[in-house]
Each structure stands twice: as C-alpha cells, then as structure tokens.
Amino acid sequence: RTVYVNGEYLPETDAKISIFDRGFLMADAVYEVTSVLDGKLIDFEGHAVRLKRSLDALDMAEPCTKDELLDIHRKLVELNEINEGLIYLQVTRGSDGDRDFVFPSEDTAPTIVLFTQNKPGLADSPAARKGAKIISIDDIRWGRRDIKTVQLLYPSMGKMMAKKAGADDAWMIEDGYVTEGTSNNAYFVKNGTIVTRPLSNDILHGITRKAVLRMAEEAQMKIEERLFTIDEAKEADEAFTTSASAFVMPVVEIDGVALGDGTPGPIACRLREIYLEESRAAAV
Ligand code: PLP
Numbered sequence: 001r002t003v004y005v006n007g008e009y010l011p012e013t014d015a016k017i018s019i020f021d022r023g024f025l026m027a028d029a030v031y032e033v034t035s036v037l038d039g040k041l042i043d044f045e046g047h048a049v050r051l052k053r054s055l056d057a058l059d060m061a062e063p064c065t066k067d068e069l070l071d072i073h074r075k076l077v078e079l080n081e082i083n084e085g086l087i088y089l090q091v092t093r094g095s096d097g098d099r100d101f102v103f104p105s106e107d108t109a110p111t112i113v114l115f116t117q118n119k120p121g122l123a124d125s126p127a128a129r130k131g132a133k134i135i136s137i138d139d140i141r142w143g144r145r146d147i148k149t150v151q152l153l154y155p156s157m158g159k160m161m162a163k164k165a166g167a168d169d170a171w172m173i174e175d176g177y178v179t180e181g182t183s184n185n186a187y188f189v190k191n192g193t194i195v196t197r198p199l200s201n202d203i204l205h206g207i208t209r210k211a212v213l214r215m216a217e218e219a220q221m222k223i224e225e226r227l228f229t230i231d232e233a234k235e236a237d238e239a240f241t242t243s244a245s246a247f248v249m250p251v252v253e254i255d256g257v258a259l260g261d262g263t264p265g266p267i268a269c270r271l272r273e274i275y276l277e278e279s280r281a282a283a284v
Contacts, residue, residue: 002079004072004114009079017111023092025099029111029150030054032089033244034073036082036116037123037276040283041073042244046207047089050148055091057147059103063091063112070284076116084122086245089114090150123247123276131252131264132168132241136230137161139172139179146201155182167253169241174202177227184243185209188228188236188259189267195232198225208242208275215274221267230254238265240272248272 005015023029032051035042048066055062064072073087092111096104141154158170159182171186172179179197180186185206187196194216199205216223233239237260239251248271250264259265 001116002076003116004076004112006109006112009075012115015113017092017113018095018097020095020097020099021092021111022095022104023090023111023150026101027149027151028058028103029090029092030058030060030148031091031150032148034087034089035122035244035247036077036085036087037280037283039077039083040280041070041077041087042279042283043207043211044070044073044284046210047244050205050207051089051091054147054149057144058093058149060091060093061106061110063110072114076114080116080118082116082118083120085119086117086122087114088117092150122245125246127168128246128249128272129264131250131268133162133166133253134169134171134181134251134255135162135165135167136173136178136255137170139174141172144201145179145203146199146205148204158182171230171233171254173230176229178230178233179203181241181243184241184246184249186233186239186241188233188239189265190232190236192267193222193224194267195224195226195228195236197227206242206244208244208247211279212242212248212271212275215278216271219270219274234259238268240265240268242275248275 001012002009003012003015032047034047090113094108094110096108137158162170171181180203234254234257241249250268252262
C-alpha cells in the first residue's frame with residue numbers, strides 16, 4: 001500500500017513520523033474518513049469543511065489547501081487502485097522534538113498522514129442486509145465530541161463491550177439520553193417519523209447525517225431532531241445509524257430487544273438506497 005506522509009508518497013513500510021509527535025503522545029490530532037465508490041470520493045467537500053472546523057477549534061494550522069487535499073486523496077485512490085474503500089486523513093500538531101503539555105511554537109509543522117483501505121463490497125454490504133445489533137453503554141467521553149479528534153480509546157472499548165455481548169456496536173447514553181454510536185450517528189423511526197439527536201457539542205456533526213437528513217426531507221419523510229431515550233428507541237418500529245464508512249446501517253436489535261420483525265426496516269433500507277444513489281452521482 002502506498003501512503004502519504006508530509007508531502008511524500010511512500011510504501012507504508014517506509015513511512016515515518018517522530019516518536020515525539022503530539023498525535024502519538026497526547027492524541028493532539030484530528031482526522032477524517034472519506035469513502036470511495038466507483039473510484040470516486042463521496043462528499044469530499046463536506047469532509048474538507050469539517051476538517052477545517054476541527055483544526056480551527058484546536059488552533060491547529062491547515063497542513064495544505066483544500067485543492068491539494070483533493071489531489072492527495074485522488075492520487076492515493078489511483079496509486080492503490082481503490083474502487084470501493086475508505087481514505088483516512090490524520091493531522092497532528094506535529095512535534096518540536098520533545099514532550100511538553102504546552103503547545104509547540106506556531107511555526108511547528110503539522111504532521112499529515114493519509115492512507116487507504118480497500119473494501120470491496122462496501123456498498124453492497126452483507127452486514128447492511130442483516131442489520132446491526134447494538135447495546136447501550138454510558139457515554140464517558142470528553143465534552144467536545146463535535147471536534148473529530150483521534151481520542152478513540154473509549155469508542156474502541158465500546159465496540160469491544162458490544163462484541164463481548166454478542167452485538168455489533170454500542171450507542172452511548174448521557175444524562176438519560178442517547179448521544180450517538182461509537183462511530184456513527186443514531187436514529188429511530190416510529191410511526192413514520194425519523195428521530196435523531198440535534199447537533200451540539202455532545203455529538204459529532206456527521207457528514208452522512210447532514211446528507212441523509214436532507215435526502216429524507218426531499219423524500220417527504222418526517223424528521224424530529226430532539227433528545228431521545230434508549231427505551232424509546234427499543235419501542236421503535238426501526239432504527240439505523242449513519243457514517244461515512246457504513247453509509248446507512250439498519251439496526252435490528254437494541255439491548256437484546258428486536259425492533260419490528262427483527263429485520264432491517266423499510267425507511268432505513270430506502271434511505272440507504274437513496275444515499276448510495278445520490279452520493280454516487282455527486283462523487284468527485
Ligand atoms: N459519530 C461519531 C462518534 C463518529 O466517530 C462518526 C464517524 O466516524 C460519526 C458520528 C459519523 O460521522 P460521518 O457521517 O461524518 O462519518
């Protein structure tokens with residue numbers, strides 16, 4: 001696999017960053033994940049805008065322009081012959097060659113790394129045809145979940161808790177209300193109305209969320225952005241999650257309770273179809 005590190009395209013085994021890099025020592029880094037379908041980037045613009053927002057929120061410099069970023073994404077897709085897959089982009093505050101809580105001086109170069117994952121079958125996914133089983137867990141993450149940082153330890157632990165419980169993923173709960181999934185936004189559907197938590201610092205502002213809600217509105221579906229409990233979701237007709245890496249993923253079970261007839265619901269399946277079709281058509 002060819003990866004990109006600070007201006008160079010290299011075999012992954014030759015890529016190097018400093019052991020003092022603040023991404024490694026302090027999780028002082030942000031990231032983006034963009035999906036690739038038909039060898040093209042899905043919603044590159046949305047991811048580039050959110051990257052800038054995350055960098056600004058942390059007073060981090062932009063490592064390159066948006067046009068350069070697009071070129072790097074496209075070149076990696078080409079070099080690695082990705083037809084369906086994902087591109088990960090990580091930007092850290094870099095390093096001035098030692099460990100210190102205080103940020104290094106502003107002229108310290110950020111570290112930028114991109115790598116691809118080849119995922120044939122990402123769109124026509126067996127997992128999506130089956131639907132996901134989820135469990136609920138406490139949300140004990142920090143208070144700025146709207147910034148897409150690489151602090152992914154708790155979400156990783158959440159996935160492991162789900163796995164140990166025989167489920168696929170976890171939804172997190174804070175002050176009695178569902179925040180989001182470990183790596184996706186959460187929704188349920190009751191009597192034809194789609195319910196999801198409103199945007200705030202408590203959740204990541206999903207690029208897929210924005211697109212799917214727009215498409216749902218265009219399809220005359222009813223949407224309520226409000227807080228909801230896990231009990232409400234368990235009594236729903238259907239549920240689903242959204243993310244750049246899994247698009248729209250039907251949820252068929254919550255904490256051992258089957259939703260509807262225990263198979264992917266019609267609204268989730270319809271939204272997945274619409275999302276794939278429209279985002280493919282708009283891919284760059
Ligand atoms: N929420 C969290 C915590 C995430 O990690 C992600 C994706 O990684 C999402 C939501 C979905 O965001 P997007 O649709 O931009 O992938």
